[in-house]
């Protein structure tokens with residue numbers, strides 16, 4: 736028996752985490768499973784979601800299953816919805832975390848770079864909410880948590896596509912929150928600042944130090960910093976919080 740003493744318990748809950756193969760999503764999937772949730776780990780490649788599910792099952796047998804699906808593919812996500820409900824019986828918590836960047840100044844940005852980012856980061860969330868909203872609406876304590884970004888609040892030179900996708904995701908989250916509030920389903924967006932993952936590792940060292948200098952708390956965040964908020968928002972303690980955008984950014988954005 737896993738010890739849940741002092742921890743939020745998700746015993747009996749089923750969570751879907753997109754982009755769960757690595758980085759922030761991998762951490763979220765593991766944290767929810769460690770607290771008793773069964774977790775459907777979704778990512779683009781079978782190897783990454785498979786590795787997360789394997790790591791979870793090694794510690795907590797039969798708590799995770801891996802699904803290699805492109806969240807931008809509407810039909811594939813609709814089929815995924817049916818598959819996961821058939822495998823787990825229901826879905827209570829959806830974490831839309833899958834995301835990509837294709838950075839470049841507008842002068843050089845290709846249509847394909849725009850479409851890939853919008854299709855994955857924004858349409859991907861539309862696809863999954865459509866696929867899972869029915870079981871989530873039936874859940875006692877349904878939760879949708881969308882991982883946006885501070886870039887969706889502030890904009891950023893070289894990230895027009897990414898900023899638009901994340902700002903869109905914030906508007907989408909507020910609309911979902913309003914539509915599903917009558918069923919006591921909450922929907923919130925988290926806006927991480929700069930978190931140490933493969934995504935930010937790709938940045939040149941001089942850019943990393945420039946960014947770091949602008950963070951009041953003085954360093955990049957960790958995946959756990961974001962995961963801690965997801966765990967709280969997914970639990971019963973957050974039942975009266977919906978339609979919010981909460982930054983986890985070391986103080987980069989202050990309103």
Ligand SMILES: NC(=O)c1ccc[n+]([C@@H]2O[C@H](COP(=O)([O-])OP(=O)(O)OC[C@H]3O[C@@H](n4cnc5c(N)ncnc54)[C@H](OP(=O)(O)O)[C@@H]3O)[C@@H](O)[C@H]2O)c1
Nearest residue numbers: 754756757758759778779780783805806833834930932934
């Ligand atoms: N890191 C940051 O500083 C930061 C800051 C603000 C917001 N965020 C957001 O947080 C989320 C996670 O970021 P991260 O840094 O953990 O990213 P990451 O390390 O690059 O991991 C991204 C994950 O998303 C999956 N993914 C990408 N495209 C997908 C698609 N079309 N269909 C299904 N899965 C897909 C990847 O699958 P594979 O493993 O198969 O490639 C991977 O598991 C993203 O939405 C990102 O925009 C990150």
